[in-house]
Amino acid sequence: MQICCVKTHKVISTENLQFSYPNGGVQLRFPDISLDKGEELLILGKSGIGKTTLLHLLAGLLQPSTGIIKINGTTTQSLSNRKMDQFRGENIGIVFQRMHTIPSLTVIETLKLRLYLAKKKKPYTHLDTILKQLNLSTHKNHRVTELSTGQLQRLGIACAVIHSPSLILADEPTSSLDDDHCNQSIELLKSQAKQSQSNLIIITHDTRITAAFDTIITL
Amino acid sequence: MNIFLLAIKNSTSKMLSTSLSCILLALSIGLLLFISQINKALDHQLQNNFAGIDMVVGAKGSPLQLVLSSVFHIDNPTGNITYDEYTKLKKHPWTKEVVPISLGDNYNGYRIIGTTANFASLYKTTLEKGKNATNPMEVVLGSQVAEQSKLTLGDKIHGTHGLLANQEGGKHEEHMMIVVGIYQSTGKVIDRLITTPLETIWMLHHEDTEDGHTDHEEQHHDPHKEEHHSHEEEHHNLHEEEHHSHEGETHIKEVTALLVSFRNPRALLMLPRHINDTTGTMAALPKFEMDKLTQTTGIGTQTIQWIAYIILGISVLSIFIHLYKTIKERSYELALMRTYGASRWQLVQLVGYEGILITTLGLLLGILCSQIGLSIMFTVIENQYKQSITTIHLYIDIIQVSLILALVISIVILFAMYPITKMDISKILSHEN
Numbered sequence: 001m002q003i004c005c006v007k008t009h010k011v012i013s014t015e016n017l018q019f020s021y022p023n024g025g026v027q028l029r030f031p032d033i034s035l036d037k038g039e040e041l042l043i044l045g046k047s048g049i050g051k052t053t054l055l056h057l058l059a060g061l062l063q064p065s066t067g068i069i070k071i072n073g074t075t076t077q078s079l080s081n082r083k084m085d086q087f088r089g090e091n092i093g094i095v096f097q098r099m100h101t102i103p104s105l106t107v108i109e110t111l112k113l114r115l116y117l118a119k120k121k122k123p124y125t126h127l128d129t130i131l132k133q134l135n136l137s138t139h140k141n142h143r144v145t146e147l148s149t150g151q152l153q154r155l156g157i158a159c160a161v162i163h164s165p166s167l168i169l170a171d172e173p174t175s176s177l178d179d180d181h182c183n184q185s186i187e188l189l190k191s192q193a194k195q196s197q198s199n200l201i202i203i204t205h206d207t208r209i210t211a212a213f214d215t216i217i218t219l
Numbered sequence: 220m221n222i223f224l225l226a227i228k229n230s231t232s233k234m235l236s237t238s239l240s241c242i243l244l245a246l247s248i249g250l251l252l253f254i255s256q257i258n259k260a261l262d263h264q265l266q267n268n269f270a271g272i273d274m275v276v277g278a279k280g281s282p283l284q285l286v287l288s289s290v291f292h293i294d295n296p297t298g299n300i301t302y303d304e305y306t307k308l309k310k311h312p313w314t315k316e317v318v319p320i321s322l323g324d325n326y327n328g329y330r331i332i333g334t335t336a337n338f339a340s341l342y343k344t345t346l347e348k349g350k351n352a353t354n355p356m357e358v359v360l361g362s363q364v365a366e367q368s369k370l371t372l373g374d375k376i377h378g379t380h381g382l383l384a385n386q387e388g389g390k391h392e393e394h395m396m397i398v399v400g401i402y403q404s405t406g407k408v409i410d411r412l413i414t415t416p417l418e419t420i421w422m423l424h425h426e427d428t429e430d431g432h433t434d435h436e437e438q439h440h441d442p443h444k445e446e447h448h449s450h451e452e453e454h455h456n457l458h459e460e461e462h463h464s465h466e467g468e469t470h471i472k473e474v475t476a477l478l479v480s481f482r483n484p485r486a487l488l489m490l491p492r493h494i495n496d497t498t499g500t501m502a503a504l505p506k507f508e509m510d511k512l513t514q515t516t517g518i519g520t521q522t523i524q525w526i527a528y529i530i531l532g533i534s535v536l537s538i539f540i541h542l543y544k545t546i547k548e549r550s551y552e553l554a555l556m557r558t559y560g561a562s563r564w565q566l567v568q569l570v571g572y573e574g575i576l577i578t579t580l581g582l583l584l585g586i587l588c589s590q591i592g593l594s595i596m597f598t599v600i601e602n603q604y605k606q607s608i609t610t611i612h613l614y615i616d617i618i619q620v621s622l623i624l625a626l627v628i629s630i631v632i633l634f635a636m637y638p639i640t641k642m643d644i645s646k647i648l649s650h651e652n
Contacts, residue, residue: 052649059558061645082562089560096648100551102225104232112220117559159559 045219093160248585333420
């Protein structure tokens with residue numbers, strides 16, 4: 001009998017992840033995560049259970065008190081602040097619940113800034129394609145302050161995927177949307193993640209979207 | 220898109236706040252440069268025109284007026300003294316050189332000075348064209364007079380009574396003066412004077428006296444004098460007395476003042492006192508009188524300078540508030556940029572660029588304002604006093620102001636950027652969410 005061992009390359013994995021707030025309050029323990037390339041994950045949890053903290057830990061915005069986070073084989077805790085900033089810029093895209101923008105910029109300038117900070121060069125056609133897919137082409141030269149909430153959310157998605165990151169993290173992307181827009185947003189995120197061959201992790205308390213995911217972790 | 224472009228975009232998107240900071244800074248820098256240049260230009264002009272003159276001797280009156288009228292040619296003389304005073308002082312062992320001058324006429328506002336050939340050597344100038352005026356009714360023009368009046372050798376001019384243009388005073392229509400020479404440009408007062416032998420003035424005024432017009436009458440009816448020189452009224456009676464004493468003895472040769480340089484420093488202490496105590500004339504020391512004048516006017520310029528420093532302080536504070544507010548108000552934007560991959564250093568750069576942009580704009584605007592102000596001021600001085608003044612080492616002032624500003628703004632930017640170093644991105648993003 002021939003046994004064939006195929007070692008799959010994990011894009012993201014966590015082990016024994018714990019976080020303590022600096023004031024010495026509650027210590028949060030998080031389940032281990034392990035995703036292969038292109039996999040999607042939904043993390044469900046009630047308010048106050050530490051969903052956003054987990055997202056910030058994965059994005060390297062917070063340091064875990066114990067445990068390991070590996071993204072693309074790099075243990076992110078071992079990186080210096082400067083290197084973490086660079087790593088985050090290149091490998092991670094984050095979609096926030098409410099899209100905050102830089103008011104002095106237009107839509108296209110926002111995307112160009114995103115690419116500049118990620119130190120990635122993409123052809124102008126790539127920007128055009130993303131804007132077309134997200135139905136923002138006609139607004140590319142508009143100031144972000146002129147956009148509607150829906151357009152802002154799509155711009156948020158564009159910012160998260162424009163540099164083709166390994167990992168897209170979305171924090172409560174549907175909590176303030178009605179059912180129709182909720183499904184549209186999730187489809188948009190999933191399709192963009194697929195196109196850029198990124199892993200997608202959505203962290204939410206919104207149970208409406210569970211049907212769209214095969215892998216779900218409940219906190 | 221890069222950090223610098225983003226800084227420009229951010230600055231222009233808050234036009235009101237940015238403009239206010241720029242204007243305040245420009246105002247203070249403009250004032251500082253303006254005051255510094257005015258001080259330097261006037262000081263340079265004074266030093267330049269002392270021309271080795273240690274003492275001025277003239278009719279009794281205001282010593283400052285005597286110096287202003289005889290050395291700087293911007294005021295009316297205190298009166299006349301006899302030519303004998305010149306011959307006596309010339310023989311004095313402590314005097315190296317004594318140059319007599321006789322005032323009273325002008326050509327289009329340029330003073331005609333009756334003097335000797337030594338006058339030009341006081342200002343270390345030589346003829347550019349023509350020859351020295353050795354005969355009566357011959358004149359040599361200062362470079363500025365020749366240039367502004369478009370006069371050249373062989374041209375004939377009429378002098379007018381009084382020391383100002385368009386003044387009520389008869390023209391010496393019957394006496395044509397001929398231009399025989401033009402001095403080289405010196406940047407000194409001689410550039411705007413017309414020199415002629417003393418005999419020319421004596422000839423003109425001897426005949427005028429016979430016609431019933433004396434120098435003194437001209438002086439007393441000078442409207443400029445009445446308007447601006449109240450101190451002259453104090454000496455009115457003195458002049459009247461002199462005037463009356465001169466009636467009937469019109470052939471006595473007179474000069475307005477004697478420009479004296481000393482042979483040794485002891486003369487500075489002894490000779491002025493000796494003249495003031497023992498003769499009917501007055502001795503004034505130009506450097507002493509101008510020091511007194513600049514001390515008085517210095518209070519004004521110092522006050523303006525302090526006001527400029529206060530405005531500079533306010534503008535620097537406004538830049539600090541602008542930057543600090545920017546960081547506080549845009550904390551989410553800055554946190555967002557960190558999630559995009561921006562380092563702390565890039566955020567520091569962003570805020571720094573905004574500060575530098577405001578400062579550079581304010582500095583350039585301030586230099587421009589000071590240049591416009593100086594150019595207006597110099598034009599007014601040139602038109603009113605026929606003094607051509609230029610900026611002195613302006614670039615040094617600009618470098619000095621820029622260095623001070625760079626130092627202050629660097630400190631301000633460092634303080635304003637402090638919150639960036641303490642920024643908790645996770646907290647900011649969680650709070651906003």
